[in-house]
Amino acid sequence: ETGVTQSPTHLIKTRGQQVTLRCSSQSGHNTVSWYQQALGQGPQFIFQYYREEENGRGNFPPRFSGLQFPNYSSELNVNALELDDSALYLCASSFRGRTYEQYFGPGTRLTVT
Amino acid sequence: KQEVTQIPAALSVPEGENLVLNCSFTDSAIYNLQWFRQDPGKGLTSLLLIQSSQREQTSGRLNASLDKSSGRSTLYIAASQPGDSATYLCAVPLNSGYSTLTFGKGTMLLVSP
Numbered sequence: 001e002t003g004v005t006q007s008p009t010h011l012i013k014t015r016g017q018q019v020t021l022r023c024s025s026q027s028g029h030n031t032v033s034w035y036q037q038a039l040g041q042g043p044q045f046i047f048q049y050y051r052e053e054e055n056g057r058g059n060f061p062p063r064f065s066g067l068q069f070p071n072y073s074s075e076l077n078v079n080a081l082e083l084d085d086s087a088l089y090l091c092a093s094s095f096r097g098r099t100y101e102q103y104f105g106p107g108t109r110l111t112v113t
Numbered sequence: 114k115q116e117v118t119q120i121p122a123a124l125s126v127p128e129g130e131n132l133v134l135n136c137s138f139t140d141s142a143i144y145n146l147q148w149f150r151q152d153p154g155k156g157l158t159s160l161l162l163i164q165s166s167q168r169e170q171t172s173g174r175l176n177a178s179l180d181k182s183s184g185r186s187t188l189y190i191a192a193s194q195p196g197d198s199a200t201y202l203c204a205v206p207l208n209s210g211y212s213t214l215t216f217g218k219g220t221m222l223l224v225s226p
Contacts, residue, residue: 004156033213042117042202042216043157056213090156102214104149104157 002027004093004105012111018079021108023091025072029103031055031096032074034066037088037107049074050096078110086112115140119203119217126193127225134188134220136203141181148177148188149202151219157202161188193224 005024013019025032031050035043045058049068063079072093078085088109092102116139126132136146144165149157161170161177163186169178176189186203200221204214 040218042204042218043214045213045215048213058213088154092157101159101162103159106156107154109154 004091004103006089006091006105006108008108009106010109010111012113013081015081015083015112017081018077019081019110021076021078021089021091021110023074023076023093023105025074025091025093026103029093029095030072031094032068032072033092033094033102034074034076035090035092036060036085037090038084039087043090046076081112083112086110115143115205115215117203117205117215117217119201119220121220122218123221123223125223125225128193128195130193130224131189131191132193132222134190134201134222136186136188136217138184138186138205141184143181143205145206146177146179146186147204147214148175148186149204149216151200151202153200160201190222193222195224195226198222198224 004026007022033048034046037043046060047057048055052068065077067075088107090107092104094102118137120135147162148160150160151157163170163179174191179186200219202216202219204216
């Protein structure tokens with residue numbers, strides 16, 4: 001059974017640029033959630049996707065957007081990057097019927113300069 | 114809005130000590146609570162999940178308790194080891210409709226040899 005994978009591991013971008021982060025769900029999981037974790041903070045919920053549609057969203061502006069593909073892999077896109085977007089971005093996959101069991105990927109460390 | 118607080122923010126103990134990490138939440142209408150471990154710069158590993166109907170869960174040297182009425186959970190680590198050094202996060206569902214989680218800021222634990 002393959003776990004949750006994320007790419008890239010690290011990324012450095014300049015303020016104002018756009019970035020795409022990728023996540024492959026654990027086999028059999030059809031729901032993916034994205035979280036942002038700033039240094040010294042707990043993860044903050046960004047949004048969740050189920051059946052290729054956004055199923056819920058936290059307190060993040062529209063420049064944070066996502067996609068889920070038929071194979072349940074997912075992307076997080078951030079436009080007009082700001083310095084405060086520097087964080088560890090985590091994705092978590094789960095099965096719709098067992099929504100309390102989330103399996104987290106290793107994260108992507110984004111640095112905005 | 115659910116808020117999760119963890120105390121202490123950091124803890125340093127010598128190897129072999131028993132220790133307790135605390136987690137409190139503002140909305141007692143939860144249906145589960147999870148404890149996670151996070152190594153520096155890494156993703157999250159689920160340690161224990163307690164359903165709302167349970168009072169505690171045990172896994173090896175770890176024991177987690179839940180008191181919904183008082184909005185508190187504790188994670189007890191017995192006979193601590195240097196390998197236990199990590200940040201420990203507790204999390205509860207954001208609301209009843211989603212499988213997403215709201216996290217505390219974590220307790221950073223250092224166990225010295």
